[in-house]
Amino acid sequence: MIKIKRKKTRQVKVGDIAVGGRSPITVQSMTKSKLHHRQAIIEEIRSLESCGCEIIRIAVPDRESVARLKSLISEGVFHVPLVADIQFDYRLALDCLEIGVDCIRINPGNIGKQEGLVKIIQLAAKKKAAIRIGVNAGSLKKDILKKNKGHLVDSMVDSALESVAFFEKHHFFNFKISAKASSVLDTIQVYQKISDKLDYPLHLGVTEAGPLLQGSIKSSLGLGILLSKGIGDTIRVSLTDRSQEEVRAGYLILNNLGLRKYGVDIVSCPTCGRTNTDLKSLATEVEHMTRNITIPLKIAVMGCVVNGPGEAKDSDLGIAMGKKKAAIFVKGKVIKRVETDSILDTFYQQLQTFIDR
Numbered sequence: 396m397i398k399i400k401r402k403k404t405r406q407v408k409v410g411d412i413a414v415g416g417r418s419p420i421t422v423q424s425m426t427k428s429k430l431h432h433r434q435a436i437i438e439e440i441r442s443l444e445s446c447g448c449e450i451i452r453i454a455v456p457d458r459e460s461v462a463r464l465k466s467l468i469s470e471g472v473f474h475v476p477l478v479a480d481i482q483f484d485y486r487l488a489l490d491c492l493e494i495g496v497d498c499i500r501i502n503p504g505n506i507g508k509q510e511g512l513v514k515i516i517q518l519a520a521k522k523k524a525a526i527r528i529g530v531n532a533g534s535l536k537k538d539i540l541k542k543n544k545g546h547l548v549d550s551m552v553d554s555a556l557e558s559v560a561f562f563e564k565h566h567f568f569n570f571k572i573s574a575k576a577s578s579v580l581d582t583i584q585v586y587q588k589i590s591d592k593l594d595y596p597l598h599l600g601v602t603e604a605g606p607l608l609q610g611s612i613k614s615s616l617g618l619g620i621l622l623s624k625g626i627g628d629t630i631r632v633s634l635t636d637r638s639q640e641e642v643r644a645g646y647l648i649l650n651n652l653g654l655r656k657y658g659v660d661i662v663s664c665p666t667c668g669r670t671n672t673d674l675k676s677l678a679t680e681v682e683h684m685t686r687n688i689t690i691p692l693k694i695a696v697m698g699c700v701v702n703g704p705g706e707a708k709d710s711d712l713g714i715a716m717g718k719k720k721a722a723i724f725v726k727g728k729v730i731k732r733v734e735t736d737s738i739l740d741t742f743y744q745q746l747q748t749f750i751d752r
């Protein structure tokens with residue numbers, strides 16, 4: 396496999412996680428639950444952590460949310476760095492920094508007066524917190540759009556450059572930049588241009604990407620093309636689906652580009668006239684069974700014993716379904732044949748031996 400040469404950016408710290416420099420590209424997500432729904436958000440945070448989310452972002456829309464976040468922090472709910480997402484009101488960002496969040500995500504364009512932004516920068520510096528400058532295609536300043544004659548990509552780049560100059564003027568450098576558009580091509584162009592001009596770490600994402608299938612495809616294209624050029628230090632796949640799916644999609648993108656080795660990669664055949672089983676259900680069951688495994692494993696689910704093991708010989712462990720018998724194979728070699736009804740149990744036992752090794 397070709398090795399992607401990553402652009403070396405400055406390194407920033409988000410809590411105890413390094414972003415940029417030579418550090419691995421991290422996978423992050425944002426909770427969908429509200430802080431007001433205490434149990435739901437605790438469960439979502441636990442679930443995100445268990446599937447490998449390395450940085451968790453939470454929307455903090457009001458004062459009451461700050462108080463609720465404070466109680467979660469003091470109860471030790473978070474085991475990964477926490478980013479508070481703030482819109483409009485700089486005082487909420489200050490409150491979040493006071494309660495100990497690791498990073499603030501703001502769009503400097505919608506924070507309003509510069510005094511508020513300066514206060515955020517000063518307090519973040521004091522607390523050794525990071526800031527994510529989040530330029531968004533939907534909320535660009537009118538004067539920047541006018542200067543660029545409405546050209547979205549150039550306006551987003553200018554907006555990012557303007558914010559960076561402001562942060563540098565105030566001697567704050569512990570920040571990363573995101574500049575997400577909902578169009579894949581715009582997103583690629585914006586990040587490419589920013590990467591050409593700056594060496595701060597970049598948080599990649601295609602915004603409002605859509606439901607599971609569409610969102611995963613758009614994100615794979617946008618993020619994949621940028622990552623393949625060595626651009627990007629941390630990623631979020633935005634999906635109209637469970638946040639855990641965002642994390643899984645993120646790792647799948649990185650794994651398939653050889654940029655991380657994390658969790659299970661399922662290889663399953665498309666089925667054909669030789670298939671005598673409901674392979675779609677079987678692959679779904681295997682996917683559920685393996686979704687919290689964090690060690691890198693390639694698992695195959697194939698529709699026939701004749702071609703399956705050979706077609707998936709680069710997988711670590713696999714199932715090939717026959718008419719009455721099914722086979723378990725390792726690196727393309729059949730190691731066990733069992734009745735089709737008991738294939739999942741046998742597979743599970745075999746999987747445990749891989750995990751325990």
Ligand code: SF4
Binds near residue numbers: 669702703
């Ligand atoms: S593995 Fe067998 S069933 Fe699946 S596509 Fe190939 S030949 Fe068809």
